[in-house]
Amino acid sequence: MTSYRYKVTLQYDGSQFVGFQIQPNGRTVQEDIEKALKIMTKGEEIKLRSAGRTDSGVHAKAQVIHFDYPVHLPPENMKRALNSLTTDEIAIYQVEVVDESFHAQYSSAGKKYQYRVDINEVMTPFKRLYALHHPYRIDMEALEEALAVIVGKHDFTSFCASNSGKEDKVRTVYEAKVERDELNGEIIFTFRGNGFLYNMVRIFVGTLLQIANGLRPADDMKRILEAKDRNQAGPTAAAHGLYMMQTYYDKREATKGTIFEQTEDAE
Amino acid sequence: MTSYRYKVTLQYDGSQFVGFQIQPNGRTVQEDIEKALKIMTKGEEIKLRSAGRTDSGVHAKAQVIHFDYPVHLPPENMKRALNSLTTDEIAIYQVEVVDESFHAQYSSAGKKYQYRVDINEVMTPFKRLYALHHPYRIDMEALEEALAVIVGKHDFTSFCASNSGKEDKVRTVYEAKVERDELNGEIIFTFRGNGFLYNMVRIFVGTLLQIANGLRPADDMKRILEAKDRNQAGPTAAAHGLYMMQTYYDKREATKGTIFEQTEDAE
Structure with missing residues (x-):
């Protein structure tokens, strides 16, 4: 199935999260974004990858994630959708469609x-x-x-x-x-x-x-x-x-x- | 009974309070400070007066209050005691012993x-x-x-x-x-x-x-x-x-x- 790789840069206030990465005992940034994506795809689960994890309470002024999405949405629409489906503690501020060779973690210099x-x-x-x-x-x-x-x-x-x-x-x-x-x-x-x-x-x-x-x-x-x-x-x-x-x-x-x-x- | 009038300047983050002034349905700044004073006096209730009320969610970078306290504590000790008996959402940053003609609200210009x-x-x-x-x-x-x-x-x-x-x-x-x-x-x-x-x-x-x-x-x-x-x-x-x-x-x-x-x- 065709999919498009999105690179997304976001800020978050880490205060109310138990960290970035999904875990059983509390709310995480990853979980909130993956839930938003699941709403957008009407039920299809999309896994995201991040430049790095952050612990409970740690903030991000620019965290980078990537994920593969089945539809080619204009970046501006992806940004608006993710912002409207997440709380004010997370702000998506840049979205790009990138080559599938891009990896938020492994491409990092x-x-x-x-x-x-x-x-x-x-x-x-x-x-x-x-x-x-x-x-x-x-x-x-x-x-x-x-x-x-x-x-x-x-x-x-x-x-x-x-x-x-x-x-x-x-x-x-x-x-x-x-x-x-x-x-x-x-x-x-x-x-x-x-x-x-x-x-x-x-x-x-x-x-x-x-x-x-x-x-x-x-x-x-x-x-x-x-x-x-x-x-x-x-x-x-x-x-x-x-x-x-x-x-x-x-x-x-x-x-x-x-x-x-x-x-x-x-x- | 002798008492001493204290003028206290404080900051607070209004986010988690239902306002400054005591009310039945939620935590207030006034309540937190009066509770601290009650601990200090070992049970005597002290009423404070403020320069003005603030509503739920409103912040203060400098709210002024006064109250009459039965003991003449050095201002630095009063400051330390109030800071240690209130949460990090309230910061007492100036304490003065003032003349009893001073009133936080009525003396305001x-x-x-x-x-x-x-x-x-x-x-x-x-x-x-x-x-x-x-x-x-x-x-x-x-x-x-x-x-x-x-x-x-x-x-x-x-x-x-x-x-x-x-x-x-x-x-x-x-x-x-x-x-x-x-x-x-x-x-x-x-x-x-x-x-x-x-x-x-x-x-x-x-x-x-x-x-x-x-x-x-x-x-x-x-x-x-x-x-x-x-x-x-x-x-x-x-x-x-x-x-x-x-x-x-x-x-x-x-x-x-x-x-x-x-x-x-x-x-």
């Missing part, structure tokens, strides 16, 4: 994540689901020193949830930076790389906040990285500060502005 | 409100409880023309919920402006005045959005104002875009930058 930390003395109520409240000392110089350590191609075993299986733990981080947003009383971490291990960004942040606070010296980052031992790193920072920001399908775009060979194969 | 409108084509999921989604034409010039009409001392009967009693409907609006936030795809209305009638800001906005969209001419604002008839104005805009921003206790501050006599008595 890299991803970008951000992590928001609210450093105001009293937590801003409007941010309670959208940023980690952490009203402690932030030593920006120490943070920058530690962030520089994780840029590059490394075995990130120390920054991977210990229950996450036996696959290769080598990844390349193209960018790791921190910015201070004085107006909103926030610090924002940005990480861009060819791929991220399970909980990698959250363990980076949990460790970095200990460094910012003086609980660890900045050069601990190098020791932790080299130890290849999850127990050496800091805690996993809370889910609700984390945002999936972008998935790159073009290696040059993923590595833009970095010193990395743009011809290097994605791992 | 004016208030400021803002209203956020998300004009992105697809609603941003993170804003669904914090801005009205209105992806339609926004004629800024027409808005500015209409906003100019409501500045000044007027009978605002047309912009007052029709079930709101028989009191005097004359108020002075010191400032009425609109700004466009291109980065976030929002327009933000600001209203500052000596007082606001029930639903006044939301009816302003409901009417202004019809003007922005071309459903009404800009000069309709003058006609509506003069009609002194709620039925002439537009709909009441949704609660969740509205923010109580400030209460002024100094007439010069309330009227700052305006052409109004700063010696005029507050009404």
Whole structure:
């Protein structure tokens, strides 16, 4: 049967979901979208694939999915239909019909994540689901020193949830930076790389906040990285500060502005 | 019995409350704070007074309350206690011990409100409880023309919920402006005045959005104002875009930058 592959870019507020991927114990983003598709096909089940899973409470400013749909709908109509059949917690904002060689996960050349930390003395109520409240000392110089350590191609075993299986733990981080947003009383971490291990960004942040606070010296980052031992790193920072920001399908775009060979194969 | 008057400034996310003021059918901000005070006094009930009520879903970036407390606690301790005894939806961020002549409502010389409108084509999921989604034409010039009409001392009967009693409907609006936030795809209305009638800001906005969209001419604002008839104005805009921003206790501050006599008595 003929079908057409759709690439869809969406945002979601992860607060009320138990994560992206379908699971038995709670509402997921995937389930909501697959239900919408089932309504559109009048009962035919369509499975979607995503650029990556996100855990309960994690947000996405740009998650990418693909699925094969039996009818060639104009992208604008697909967008409108999916938006009208999902709640306001999910916003479909770009739809393209793509070649069937495109795969949301396997075609990826890299991803970008951000992590928001609210450093105001009293937590801003409007941010309670959208940023980690952490009203402690932030030593920006120490943070920058530690962030520089994780840029590059490394075995990130120390920054991977210990229950996450036996696959290769080598990844390349193209960018790791921190910015201070004085107006909103926030610090924002940005990480861009060819791929991220399970909980990698959250363990980076949990460790970095200990460094910012003086609980660890900045050069601990190098020791932790080299130890290849999850127990050496800091805690996993809370889910609700984390945002999936972008998935790159073009290696040059993923590595833009970095010193990395743009011809290097994605791992 | 001796008691000390506390002036407390707080923020709250109105989403999960049925409003500020205690009522039988749901959780209110007042109730949460009075419960916290009752824990602090080990059972003594303390009634608080607020600068103004807010409806279900309406937010506050600065609500002001006062209450009389039997013990002279350092303000910092009162702040910490109230923050620890309320949920993250409420943030106490300023506490002062004030003269007992101070009254959160009656000492007020004016208030400021803002209203956020998300004009992105697809609603941003993170804003669904914090801005009205209105992806339609926004004629800024027409808005500015209409906003100019409501500045000044007027009978605002047309912009007052029709079930709101028989009191005097004359108020002075010191400032009425609109700004466009291109980065976030929002327009933000600001209203500052000596007082606001029930639903006044939301009816302003409901009417202004019809003007922005071309459903009404800009000069309709003058006609509506003069009609002194709620039925002439537009709909009441949704609660969740509205923010109580400030209460002024100094007439010069309330009227700052305006052409109004700063010696005029507050009404």
